[in-house]
Amino acid sequence: MIRPRRSALFLPASNARAIEKARGLDSDVVILDLEDAVAPEEKAAARARAVETVKAGGFGHRELVVRVNGLGSPWVEEDLAALRTVAPDAILAPKIGCVAEVKALALRLNPGVPLWAMIESCAAILHIDAIAATRPLAALIVGANDLAKEMRCTPGADRAPLHAALAMTVMAARAHGLVAFDSVSNDLSGGDAFAALCDQGARFGFDGKTLIHPNQIAPCNAAFSPSEDAIAEAEAIVAGFAAPEAAGKGAIRVNGKMVELLHLDEAKQLLALAEAIRR
Numbered sequence: 407m408i409r410p411r412r413s414a415l416f417l418p419a420s421n422a423r424a425i426e427k428a429r430g431l432d433s434d435v436v437i438l439d440l441e442d443a444v445a446p447e448e449k450a451a452a453r454a455r456a457v458e459t460v461k462a463g464g465f466g467h468r469e470l471v472v473r474v475n476g477l478g479s480p481w482v483e484e485d486l487a488a489l490r491t492v493a494p495d496a497i498l499a500p501k502i503g504c505v506a507e508v509k510a511l512a513l514r515l516n517p518g519v520p521l522w523a524m525i526e527s528c529a530a531i532l533h534i535d536a537i538a539a540t541r542p543l544a545a546l547i548v549g550a551n552d553l554a555k556e557m558r559c560t561p562g563a564d565r566a567p568l569h570a571a572l573a574m575t576v577m578a579a580r581a582h583g584l585v586a587f588d589s590v591s592n593d594l595s596g597g598d599a600f601a602a603l604c605d606q607g608a609r610f611g612f613d614g615k616t617l618i619h620p621n622q623i624a625p626c627n628a629a630f631s632p633s634e635d636a637i638a639e640a641e642a643i644v645a646g647f648a649a650p651e652a653a654g655k656g657a658i659r660v661n662g663k664m665v666e667l668l669h670l671d672e673a674k675q676l677l678a679l680a681e682a683i684r685r
């Protein structure tokens with residue numbers, strides 16, 4: 407069954423008000439952050455609140471994920487030990503750069519808990535095929551802030567310097583059956599520039615985008631949901647191949663365009679996603 411993962415909202419696990427609010431927001435995923443959004447002096451309290459929040463639940467259909475501190479940090483072992491006492495939908499690891507790090511984390515998770523990885527270093531991009539092939543990895547998230555810092559690039563409005571990394575992340579995810587999330591945008595306006603970035607992420611093939619503020623959710627969900635036009639086109643393709651005259655054909659004409667069986671597969675996937683979102 408397809409699970410919509412259009413929007414994944416980050417919030418500091420130290421922020422009780424934001425946690426309460428997230429229980430009623432329209433994001434598909436909520437990520438409680440223990441890493442960069444939490445100051446060192448708040449780490450222990452944030453960890454305790456994350457555990458309490460996972461225990462309490464109340465997030466309905468939303469997946470609840472916790473981002474732990476990085477391997478090698480003074481906090482990660484306590485984060486992972488605390489999270490073994492509860493059952494989040496996944497653990498998100500920051501700054502994964504190689505297969506050995508995925509394996510090291512896997513040993514510290516309860517069996518069956520999916521691991522998600524932030525792809526936010528040059529090493530991660532260079533090793534991405536092997537990283538994505540390693541289980542229990544289930545999702546990749548681009549971290550454009552850290553990646554741009556390490557590359558010493560300036561992404562700009564079109565994010566041209568990051569295009570290779572964005573495409574490689576999507577390709578690795580697809581090759582190994584993982585979910586792929588685009589990076590956060592630091593633009594808190596939720597306006598046209600942000601909507602354009604969401605559209606760009608959807609065109610790259612990401613399943614969804616990570617977010618930092620409630621007003622980013624609606625434009626993000628819109629960009630990663632099939633449009634009315636796309637649904638109508640998909641229905642026409644399915645109907646075209648179901649027609650008696652299409653029997654035994656691999657390519658037919660629909661609305662003035664050639665479509666092949668691969669487009670039928672795509673159309674069925676799009677309709678299944680639209681149905682999952684509707685439900």
Ligand SMILES: CC(C)(COP(=O)(O)OP(=O)(O)OC[C@H]1O[C@@H](n2cnc3c(N)ncnc32)[C@H](O)[C@@H]1OP(=O)(O)O)[C@@H](O)C(=O)NCCC(=O)NCCSC(=O)C[C@H](O)C(=O)O
Binds near residue numbers: 417424589594
């Ligand atoms: C970025 C913020 C610090 C902005 O905070 P603030 O100016 O206080 O926000 P508002 O006053 O506009 O808030 C309005 C109401 O919305 C709630 N709120 C705000 N943000 C969130 C949220 N993320 N989730 C849920 N609710 C939220 C406020 O509580 C207000 O509610 P109310 O009291 O009812 O009015 C702040 O938005 C924030 O902390 N965002 C999340 C930051 C974060 O988690 N960062 C880590 C992820 S970023 C990342 O991963 C980068 C990556 O690693 C990379 O390298 O690229």
Ligand SMILES: [Mg+2]
Binds near residue numbers: 442500549551
């Ligand atoms: Mg980061």
